[in-house]
Amino acid sequence: MPAAFRLGAIPGATPGKWIDIWNERMPQTSLELVPLAAADQRRALRDDEVDAAIVRLPIDKDGLHVIPLYDEVPVVVCARDSHLTAADDELDAADLVGEVLIVPQDDVLGIRLPGTVAPQFDAPADTGQAIATVAAGVGIVVVPMSVARLHHRKDVEYRALRGGPLSTVALAWDAARTTPAVETFVGIVRGRTANSSRG
Structure with a gap:
């Protein structure tokens, strides 16, 4: 595992719960939170400035894995x-x-x-x-x-x-850089326990 995992986050994102779980499970790998403007989210992923990011859709999904997390009113x-x-x-x-x-x-x-x-x-x-x-x-x-x-x-x-456009928040990462650290964070976001196998 690398010494640090860089998680990008757009304004308003609240990844605190996931960061706490990461810190419990991955004490040897620090999690570095990188604030991202929504306009910069795709570039930051493309240019390897972050390992994964909490983004606001829509985003150009070409070459990315994207998991929708929740909709905001x-x-x-x-x-x-x-x-x-x-x-x-x-x-x-x-x-x-x-x-x-x-x-x-x-x-x-x-x-x-x-x-x-x-x-x-x-x-x-x-x-x-x-x-x-x-x-x-x-x-x-x-x-x-x-x-x-x-x-x-x-x-x-x-x-x-009422009836306004929902804004979807998602987790995204570069498909070509799906590292064990990324897989671990995805598992945390998806609610897997420390002992559960991937699936």
Whole structure:
């Protein structure tokens, strides 16, 4: 086994449980968590910067093994004092008509909502900047729930977007570099016990 296993992770990914199991089972091989922007996830795998990665689909699967892990619901992030927070838990697209929809440059959903208004300013460089703009009382941002949690602020709230596009999080690795360490991590993610055989 190598001295380290490099696991890439896109913003919002929560691999802590798997890392804990790895550290119990593989004390001789440290796990190095490598933060990845969603735009860089394919390149990082191609260029061997990581051994495996928790990615957000879609991704070019050519030459990769990809295991879908879970789907995330999209949420609408709005200012804490927005009228949209009157909804207890979910909003419909119809609730967003007339709202300024801010789409940051690192957007992962590609969502377009009929009836929303494009902002009169350039797209923020990243989701953190977009949510800071929303916090100032300008517009809304639609992101996967884990990304909203990652950028949590006291001056914003979020509500699930009913019927919005799901975002699938997956484990991916280069098929040509399926090492024993990669196989071990895949087994952990799939819930295999330390004693179970592969299958």
